[in-house]
Structure formats: structure tokens, C-alpha cells
Amino acid sequence: MNKQSMREIDLKGKRVFCRVDFNVPMKDGNVADDTRIRAALPTIQHLTDAGAKVILASHLGRPKGEVVEELRLTPVAEHLGDLLGKDVKKVDEAYGEKAQNAVAELEDGDVLVLENVRFYPGEEKNDPELAKEFAALADVYVNDAFGAAHRAHASTAGIAQYLPAVSGLLMEKELDVLGKALSNPERPFTAIIGGAKVKDKIGVIDNLLDNVDNLIIGGGLAYTFLKAQGYEVGKSLLEEDKIDLANQFIKKAEDKGVKFYMPVDVIVADDFSDSANTKEVGIDSIPSDWEALDIGPKTRELYSDVIKDSKLVIWNGPMGVFELETFANGTKAVGQALADAEDTYSVIGGGDSAAAVEKFGLADQMSHISTGGGASLEFMEGKELPGVVALNDKE
Ligand SMILES: Nc1ncnc2c1ncn2[C@@H]1O[C@H](COP(=O)(O)OP(=O)(O)OP(=O)(O)O)[C@@H](O)[C@H]1O
Numbered sequence: 405m406n407k408q409s410m411r412e413i414d415l416k417g418k419r420v421f422c423r424v425d426f427n428v429p430m431k432d433g434n435v436a437d438d439t440r441i442r443a444a445l446p447t448i449q450h451l452t453d454a455g456a457k458v459i460l461a462s463h464l465g466r467p468k469g470e471v472v473e474e475l476r477l478t479p480v481a482e483h484l485g486d487l488l489g490k491d492v493k494k495v496d497e498a499y500g501e502k503a504q505n506a507v508a509e510l511e512d513g514d515v516l517v518l519e520n521v522r523f524y525p526g527e528e529k530n531d532p533e534l535a536k537e538f539a540a541l542a543d544v545y546v547n548d549a550f551g552a553a554h555r556a557h558a559s560t561a562g563i564a565q566y567l568p569a570v571s572g573l574l575m576e577k578e579l580d581v582l583g584k585a586l587s588n589p590e591r592p593f594t595a596i597i598g599g600a601k602v603k604d605k606i607g608v609i610d611n612l613l614d615n616v617d618n619l620i621i622g623g624g625l626a627y628t629f630l631k632a633q634g635y636e637v638g639k640s641l642l643e644e645d646k647i648d649l650a651n652q653f654i655k656k657a658e659d660k661g662v663k664f665y666m667p668v669d670v671i672v673a674d675d676f677s678d679s680a681n682t683k684e685v686g687i688d689s690i691p692s693d694w695e696a697l698d699i700g701p702k703t704r705e706l707y708s709d710v711i712k713d714s715k716l717v718i719w720n721g722p723m724g725v726f727e728l729e730t731f732a733n734g735t736k737a738v739g740q741a742l743a744d745a746e747d748t749y750s751v752i753g754g755g756d757s758a759a760a761v762e763k764f765g766l767a768d769q770m771s772h773i774s775t776g777g778g779a780s781l782e783f784m785e786g787k788e789l790p791g792v793v794a795l796n797d798k799e
Pocket residue numbers: 598599600601604622623624625641696697698720721722723724725726727753754755756757758777778781
């Protein structure tokens with residue numbers, strides 16, 4: 405990476421404003437999934453070991469510039485304290501006098517969590533005044549919030565103008581893994597794209613077709629591709645206005661010599677529910693009043709074989725409606741194939757696919773699970789991430 409890392413600078417006694425992505429699922433006022441918090445621990449530990457005064461900033465949810473009591477970072481700070489095994493301080497502001505005082509009380513190696521930065525309207529507007537206020541708390545800016553790096557906000561980008569700005573360890577690792585995958589992939593390189601909508605994945609599919617050897621399509625978006633190939637898809641998810649585009653992608657794959665895999669059989673249901681009547685059918689036999697909610701057994705086998713023979717696999721988006729047990733088998737099979745493939749480096753592109761491997765107990769067996777949903781998608785689309793662009797270049 406051509407950006408300066410926090411490993412390259414002296415941190416002893418420095419006040420470090422470290423942007424993390426602690427936007428974690430909450431339930432009944434507690435942290436429901438702490439994956440993102442645990443992913444930031446190496447950075448926090450490195451900072452405390454180096455004798456920095458650690459000031460952590462994050463957003464939680466989308467409070468839209470207002471204080472929302474349920475979105476305070478207090479429970480997150482408590483949870484972090486448990487994980488670190490040390491006292492973590494929390495202040496109910498993210499800048500101004502209260503925050504200044506809390507920072508002034510920090511000893512070297514102490515950790516302070518600021519309030520949710522999205523309680524302030526200036527955050528999402530990338531207001532320079534707010535960015536200056538954040539910067540006034542610290543000597544150094546570390547961005548470790550890969551998950552929010554696609555946002556040009558005051559705490560992810562603006563602040564970098566006013567302080568020496570370097571990347572955190574998680575940010576570095578994410579960029580390194582995803583960057584290597586896209587620029588210098590081990591081959592055969594396979595991308596698996598699923599999820600609900602073609603429109604959300606256009607940029608990713610387009611960019612990946614320039615790089616991969618195999619492209620596997622699953623999930624709700626598969627039916628627009630199948631329709632483009634002349635199949636009737638019944639009541640399955642279909643984006644009529646993307647049928648031409650789907651055909652263009654299939655053509656691009658042909659031109660580039662990329663093997664393009666679509667489902668050969670599917671699980672259809674007469675209702676979008678776990679108790680629906682279901683059938684396994686070939687893709688030429690989808691009944692007109694049923695919808696396909698998962699890939700079928702032959703497709704599971706086909707996709708698993710492609711995975712087994714790949715050296716690198718990037719996976720974004722589930723193969724079916726994995727939240728419902730009845731339609732989880734396709735997603736489970738892909739996860740299991742990745743877990744079983746010993747010589748395959750598996751990169752899970754955040755969001756729902758990360759939630760799925762976690763749910764199926766396969767997370768430990770993946771090579772890298774990105775903490776970024778939207779951020780990893782934008783990265784895979786080949787877009788520049790504002791939170792990365794803002795950091796100081798390597799000298
Ligand atoms: N055949 C299908 N019909 C309808 N919905 C589907 C189908 N297959 C998958 N889905 C749904 O797609 C949703 C996930 O797709 P979405 O595009 O929102 O996110 P994603 O692809 O996981 O992206 P990210 O990983 O970046 O969050 C899941 O909720 C899943 O139930």
C-alpha cells in the first residue's frame with residue numbers, strides 16, 4: 405500500500421484520534437456481534453503498547469445528525485473494556501470541552517471512547533469545522549475503519565487534512581488482502597456473486613470480469629441472468645430493466661474467456677416462508693406461479709467443484725434466502741466448499757456473506773472475512789475509497 409502506516413511513526417505519549425468501525429449489531433442495549441470490535445483490537449493494543457493516549461471514534465447506526473439514546477457508544481465501550489481486560493473510559497461528546505477534558509485526563513496507554521460521531525450533522529456532510537474540532541483533540545489521526553472507508557465524512561476523511569494521517573493495522577490488512585486479490589491473484593481465480601439485486605452488483609461484476617477466471621452467479625440476481633438466457637423464472641426476483649445488461653455481462657465473459665456459471669437447478673417455493681411448499685426443479689421447469697429461493701443440489705455440486713479447483717475465491721452475497729432454514733442449503737454448501745478447499749484462499753466480502761459463514765459456524769475456516777460490506781464492494785468495483793485517499797502517502 406502506498407499510504408503511511410501507524411507502524412511507521414512514533415506514538416509514545418501522543419494523543420491519537422483513531423477512527424474505528426464499531427457499527428455493530430445491538431440487541432436489548434448490548435453488543436450482539438462483536439466481530440468488528442475484535443477486528444480492531446490489534447490496532448488498539450499496538451497503540452496502548454506504544455504508549456499512546458488512545459481516543460476512539462466511531463459511528464453506530466444512522467442517527468442522522470441527532471442524539472439517539474439507543475445509539476450511544478456506551479455499551480460498546482464497556483464491551484471493549486471486557487475484551488481488552490482493562491478500564492476503557494467513555495465521554496458523552498465527540499468534541500468540545502467535555503471531550504477535551506476527558507482527553508486531558510488520559511495517561512499514556514489509556515483508552516477513551518468518544519460519543520457516536522453521527523450525532524453531529526457535520527459528520528456526514530464532511531464539515532471542515534467539525535473535522536477541525538475532532539483534530540483539536542489529538543496529535544495524530546489513525547484510520548482503522550475500513551468498513552466506513554467508502555464514506556467521505558468528517559471523521560473518516562476531513563480530519564486527515566489537519567493532522568498527520570496514517571492507516572491502522574486492520575485497514576492495512578483489508579487493503580492488502582483485497583488489493584492483492586484484485587491486482588495479482590493466484591489462479592484459477594473465482595468470484596462468487598449472489599445477493600438480491602443486479603443493480604447493486606453491476607460495478608462489481610463488470611470489474612471482476614476483467615480479472616477472474618470463473619464467475620459464479622447465485623442468489624436473487626441469478627434470475628435476471630437466467631431470463632436473459634431465455635428461461636422463464638416464474639415469480640422469482642427479476643429486474644426487467646437489467647436483462648440487457650445481464651446479456652452484456654455474459655457476452656463480456658465470453659469475449660474475455662471467463663467461465664460464467666449460472667444455476668442449473670433451483671429450489672422453488674409457493675410462498676416466501678419457511679413453511680412454504682417447495683420443489684427441486686431444473687431451470688427450464690420453474691412453474692409460473694412459484695419463486696426460486698435457493699440453488700438446487702446439482703448447482704451446489706457444480707459450484708463446489710469450481711471452488712475446489714480454485715486457488716483464490718472472492719465471495720459476496722448469499723446463494724439463496726439463507727435467513728430461512730429451508731433455503732439456506734445453497735449458501736451453506738458454498739461456505740462448506742470454501743472451508744473444505746485446503747489450497748484455496750477464501751475472501752468473504754463482508755455483509756450478508758460474512759453473517760452467513762458466521763451463522764453456519766464456518767467463519768474460522770475462511771482465510772479472510774472483510775469487516776466492510778459496502779466498503780469491500782466499492783473496493784471490488786475498483787473505486788477509490790475516500791477514507792484511504794485522505795491518508796498521507798508513503799514518503
Ligand atoms: N433467490 C432469492 N430471492 C430473493 N432474495 C434472495 C434470493 N437469494 C438471496 N436473497 C436475499 O438477498 C439478500 C442479500 O442480498 P443483498 O444484495 O442485500 O446483500 P449482499 O449481496 O449480501 O451484499 P453485502 O454482502 O454487501 O451486504 C439476503 O437477505 C437474501 O435473503
